[in-house]
Amino acid sequence: MQFLRSPYLAIALGALLVFMLAAIGGRFTGPGLAAQLAQQAPAVIEKAGGGTRVEAHFRSPSGWPSRHPLLTGGEPLDETTRQAVALAVNAIPGAGGIRWSDGDALVEADEARLNPLHCQEDVQALLRARTIRFEESSARIDKPSRALIAEVAQALRPCLGAIIAITGHTDKSGPDAANIALSRERALAVRQALIARGIPADGLRAEGKGSHEPVEGLLPSDPANRRIEFEVLATEPIKPTPVDTPSAR
């Protein structure tokens, strides 16, 4: 036992012993704990309003049993339901940090970040053939355009972290100040609609330009100038929420 006289070697051996104890302990108790949590999860999710589509997978990204669940299937739900489901799963005794498969986990993963300008092209492709229409002289989005807004929200979803400018434009008819106000109201309405569909609010800026920026090649009085434009301004790196703050993303 002479070699144990050296303190550093003894300490290192002690650490190795700790590691082996943890590995063996984890091998025996880990799957049981994860299974126990996974058993309680579906009832809790259903109670919180997540239905049967949302599933909690108690596995780490590398496949080991974990007490931090990955929640899948939350795409069709709205933000408040997602938040409620996240809080409910977090409240299971023993469960840890919630990750959503379509939320911040995308940012932390090693997958290549999508080029944000690509998002702008997607949205412009959508809006080329169809416009977001409003009711006469008001900022209420009319019913058929709601589906288009949902598609725009879908196209903007991968642009987490991008700052998107929503600009409302009108044609020249009527007083200038009223046009600016109306175009701003409409841009704000689109902004609210997108927020309701899950795009983070601090990434959306709305403004109204009235008839000051007509489409290139068109006269300002042309009614085709009445439109909503989206522009991706910049990307801010997303700060993922810490593991122990269960949220909608």
Added chain:
Amino acid sequence: MPIWMELFVLMLIAYALGLAIGWAIWAREN
């Protein structure tokens, strides 16, 4: 984090604390 990794971190912290306390006692008595 996998469960075994969390166990390892906790046990390592306990080990380090134990070492520190043990060393303090040893230093006192010598």
